[in-house]
Amino acid sequence: MEKLNRLELSSSPHIHSKWSTKKVMWFVVLSLLPPLISGVIFFGVYQLLIVAVSIFFAAGTEAVIKKIRKKKITIDDGSAVVTGILLGLILPPNFSLTGTALGAIFSIAIGKELFGGLGFNIFNPALIGRAFLQAAFPVAMTTWSKPNFSVDTISSATPLAAYKFDRILTKLEPMIIGNIGGSIGETSAIAILAGGIFLIAVGIVNWRIPISMIAGIILFGGIFWIIDPIKYPNPLFHIFAGGFLLGAFFMATDWVTSPITSKGMWIFGFCISLIIVIIRIFGGLPEGVMYAILIMNAFVPLINRLTVPRIFGEQIRSIQE
């Protein structure tokens, strides 16, 4: 029993769920493969290059900033890779590689490291990058390529733009499969759901956020549709059009920038959908998912404070006394 000299000592608990930041991030990377593959199928192999450039500059920016700040380089935790892939997936197909690189640098430098790095950022870094590109390259960011296997032989417009500007309602089937105009990873509902449901099943994504967003868009979109079914699109269209599903499963559910309480998650999801419907119906832009999530990101600290759960047994005390 000479081993006794090197027994490990620490306080309880002595076991762990074996989840780690690294494992979580690589699982998210895995879950993003279906939307990435759908992007390649519908818009060509070039899209892989966009995502690769995005990952490279996201991870590279993080490494450089950590080096300057003399901190441990932590790109192997996978979080910058996740940001890189997410940014790539929400860019228009065949977007310029220079623009992609700039967006990725902005995402990490301004969206994440400026706030103190992983866990401290207020806004979703990938969406920050996209918002920057939207402002810097407004034309390129709204130039859509015609998808492969398109049913519509002339138009490459996204379903939301087609509806907003031309009152053309895209059929549901292509929106589910993905042979429609739109950002690289946003068009195929099936691919997004496959990745999203995987993340919920392994316990990384809390189901409350996507479910509350879907419930919210059915509610708020439905109200307008009932008021005037000709002028306003039906709620199903709201769900499958644009970046809604990718936003609901991958953007709004980002741990760092979403609420930590269950009640907070419901409020967060409902409010995002409310803002999406308002922007889509009354705004000048056809799409509002990105701004809706960014706006609600800013409210997360407040939501967390206002939704502190009732401590076990507390209500009963107030009744008794």
Place this chain on the structure above:
Amino acid sequence: MLLLNNKKTFKGGVHPRTYKELTENLPLKIMPAPKQVIIPLSQHTGKPAQPLIKKGMEVKTGELIAEQNGFISSKIHSSVTGKITKIGEAVSFNGLMRESIFIESYENEEFVKLPLLDSEKVTSEEIIQRVKDAGIVGLGGAAFPTYVKLSPPPDKKIDYIILNGCECEPYLTRDYRLMLERTDDVISGLRLIMKAVNVKKGIIGIEDNKLEAINKLEKAVSNFPEITVIALKTKYPQGAEKMLIKAATKREIPPNKLPFDVGCIIQNIGTAVAIHDAVTKGEPQITAILTVSGKGINQPKNLIVRVGTPLIDVLNFCGGIKEDAEKIIVGGPMMGFAQYDLFAPITKATSGILVLTKDEAHNFEETNCLRCGKCVEVCPLNLVPTRLVRLIQFKKYEEVKKLGITICMECGTCTYSCPANIPLVQWIRLGKQKVVSLT
């Protein structure tokens, strides 16, 4: 949701791998008395007992060697027949030095027993007196003197006696074995407790991964309509007092209150058996029933061990530890204590000794908080661990007090589930101490 089922439980909690398969089918085995026992005077919540013997005296097995000191305290009996060699400090399982009685045991044992009582005719006062005389303490973990729990303040009306058969800590299987091997004695113990407190309803709560025990007990209670066996969802910490009462009766214990306040008394399965033995066999509490398990021990076992047996003797009895053993724990893996000195003795309430390998034990590699909310989701008491820890790190003790930190029972579910590997419950322990020292 489709996943909902109507099994009784509480909100939150985690599902660690149970590893019960290592020992659940091994019958309880009696370990022979060791050469020397080290009996701490403080094995229970409350004041240490006062020694009645001197160095050099000879004692018999079951003889009273230390007297209860005050209301919340317990008597202590010799667990072997032998000679007192020393009264002095010895390391305890929780790492503290404790005043202890060292006894060298003889080959031939002589037993001293308390007079036998008839379990059907015995009165409430007699039961409580016997529990006190036998030095019985709660075997669920805190080792609270049982006779105190059986004497609730007269203004509290008690509706239920709940026997805790959850055994929600991974690895441990001693309560399970007791329920299987001593089914009738468990029920007899529960009936004695009900009689002592004059309560009409008894509940035995068992996690639904112990089906055999549930079936056996259900069959055995069919003659006693006042007792019900309920299956609870298998989830840690289902066996925590507050969680068990919530699951069994839907009542919630308010912060800083006790089970008395919601009309319940909880006793452990092992405690019920100990009460049965004390009343009907006149046996004082001189043994501990425990599980020796983990991948790092050669022969996992469920054992009946004399109180005061050094850990090392128990480990050797189980074939010794393996080369890749990394950590030795007294208690369960979620709330037990890591050991540095294997001469620490077994106490009345020791529930297990675990020898974990590197693969099983938790090693920290901490990152920043990712604000995932897992700790909030799993906390059975609805605290917000990540926020408490942030505030403790900034020494804002007044604020954490307001957020209810003192009700934390340190079950460890937050640390267990944290993907950033932040030692949340460890910080909260520190915070609780600071909050207590505020006043």
